[in-house]
Amino acid sequence: MILPAKSPMRAKRHLPSWALTLLIALAFYVIVFFAERIGWLNPYWYQIIQLAGIMAISALGLNLIYGFNGQFSLGHIGFYAIGAYGSALITKDLAVNWSGTRIGALSWMIAGQVGILVVLFAARLLRLGPIRKRLAAGLAGYLKPYESGLIVLLVTLVLSAVAIAVGVLATWGLHTVLAAVFKLILSLPQGVARGVVFLIALLTGGTMAALVAYLVGLPLLRLSSDYFGIATLGFSVMIYTGLQNSDQVIATMKGARGMVGIPTWTTWTWVFWALLVIVLIMRHLVHSSYGRAIISIREDEIAAKTMGIDAAQSKATAFAVGGFFAGVAGGLYAHLFGFLHPSTFNFIKGFDPLIIIVFGGLGSMTGTVLASVLFALLIEGLRVLLPQGFEDWRFVIYPIILLLIMLLRPQGLLGTTEWGWLRAPLPPERDIPVPDRTTQEQEA
Numbered sequence: 001m002i003l004p005a006k007s008p009m010r011a012k013r014h015l016p017s018w019a020l021t022l023l024i025a026l027a028f029y030v031i032v033f034f035a036e037r038i039g040w041l042n043p044y045w046y047q048i049i050q051l052a053g054i055m056a057i058s059a060l061g062l063n064l065i066y067g068f069n070g071q072f073s074l075g076h077i078g079f080y081a082i083g084a085y086g087s088a089l090i091t092k093d094l095a096v097n098w099s100g101t102r103i104g105a106l107s108w109m110i111a112g113q114v115g116i117l118v119v120l121f122a123a124r125l126l127r128l129g130p131i132r133k134r135l136a137a138g139l140a141g142y143l144k145p146y147e148s149g150l151i152v153l154l155v156t157l158v159l160s161a162v163a164i165a166v167g168v169l170a171t172w173g174l175h176t177v178l179a180a181v182f183k184l185i186l187s188l189p190q191g192v193a194r195g196v197v198f199l200i201a202l203l204t205g206g207t208m209a210a211l212v213a214y215l216v217g218l219p220l221l222r223l224s225s226d227y228f229g230i231a232t233l234g235f236s237v238m239i240y241t242g243l244q245n246s247d248q249v250i251a252t253m254k255g256a257r258g259m260v261g262i263p264t265w266t267t268w269t270w271v272f273w274a275l276l277v278i279v280l281i282m283r284h285l286v287h288s289s290y291g292r293a294i295i296s297i298r299e300d301e302i303a304a305k306t307m308g309i310d311a312a313q314s315k316a317t318a319f320a321v322g323g324f325f326a327g328v329a330g331g332l333y334a335h336l337f338g339f340l341h342p343s344t345f346n347f348i349k350g351f352d353p354l355i356i357i358v359f360g361g362l363g364s365m366t367g368t369v370l371a372s373v374l375f376a377l378l379i380e381g382l383r384v385l386l387p388q389g390f391e392d393w394r395f396v397i398y399p400i401i402l403l404l405i406m407l408l409r410p411q412g413l414l415g416t417t418e419w420g421w422l423r424a425p426l427p428p429e430r431d432i433p434v435p436d437r438t439t440q441e442q443e444a
Helices: 017-037 043-068 076-096 104-126 128-139 145-186 190-220 225-244 268-286 289-299 301-306 311-337 351-360 365-385 391-408 437-443
Strands: 002-004 433-435
Touching: 017 043, 017 268, 043 076, 043 268, 043 289, 043 311, 043 351, 043 365, 076 104, 076 190, 076 225, 076 311, 076 351, 104 128, 104 145, 104 190, 128 145, 145 190, 190 225, 190 311, 268 289, 268 311, 268 365, 289 301, 289 311, 301 311, 351 365, 351 391, 365 391
Parallel strands: none
Antiparallel strands: 002 433
């Protein structure tokens, strides 16, 4: 006779890890919220805490790219800038009507992104690669190589033009529809309309950054780690240079003078819930089968390909999702200070999220969030603690502190350890049948 084993641990009832983690997070949110309301937390430190949350969102994106997927990227600040300027253009349009319709920037940005996706989808349906190969092979026996190459090029250009035309038509049609739909937002109460537009602006800035990351990643992710880092550094320099001259394309961006007039709508509530949602998305992604495929590429890409994993697509997806996180963080940053300048997004500032994820531990979401808070408090705390006139010495002191931490604990503060609900889920408990030895002995 076989009986199910009875685990003594089942008699104990513990609070689920997700509930405990959520309670701790909500407690921290409530403390900061009421501390600022009753004056215990001055506006300066209140802003620093919000900045720490924004830095955590951006660093989580880079940790997904580098810590979990193993792609050494130095262009993360470029996606941060795209999200910042993209969302700022949308909200500034609602505030000062720079486009002429108050929702023109919003409708055109969404329609433009959809149009690019339509172009990519149409190009895939047309199967440009196989058509070029078949056409070249068919003409090889009749024409000289340069003649067949010219015909193949012309056919490729024609098909590409068809795909682009389909995308342009989709963009124009969707813009017309969205312009009519978004006009309904203007009829809402001012506070509600502002909240809806801000949410859409953050998401649009994130999707813009994700789309650019995906397009940039398709060719660049073929490079190995070091070369990929140099290529992404070049991408961030291109973004910085483009922002310096952006006023020649969109006057309200002001170029090297800095973009002003951005509504300061970022609050602690927006930052907290955005961080919570980002952590939720990343936790489920990392611990899913797709996330395990992403991690396997970091461990051994050749072995991952041998097991049937599409390494190119997995790397491009991780790069795009990381870019989305950076874009959302950039949108929150733009509306925290109400001012954007290209110097905020130079390649030197691009090392900040890299320092944070190495400091907290590559491949640790908990370490990234903790390191973001400590990094922000360290930089600004030294500004307060150092004597007047010596504030810039904090850029000498904090690298020394980081150097000591790396020497004493090279894996970072937490390594790959996660706390609470962020840990990998355990498999469900099940009854294991075991033989009833008493019955066996009696029968013997």
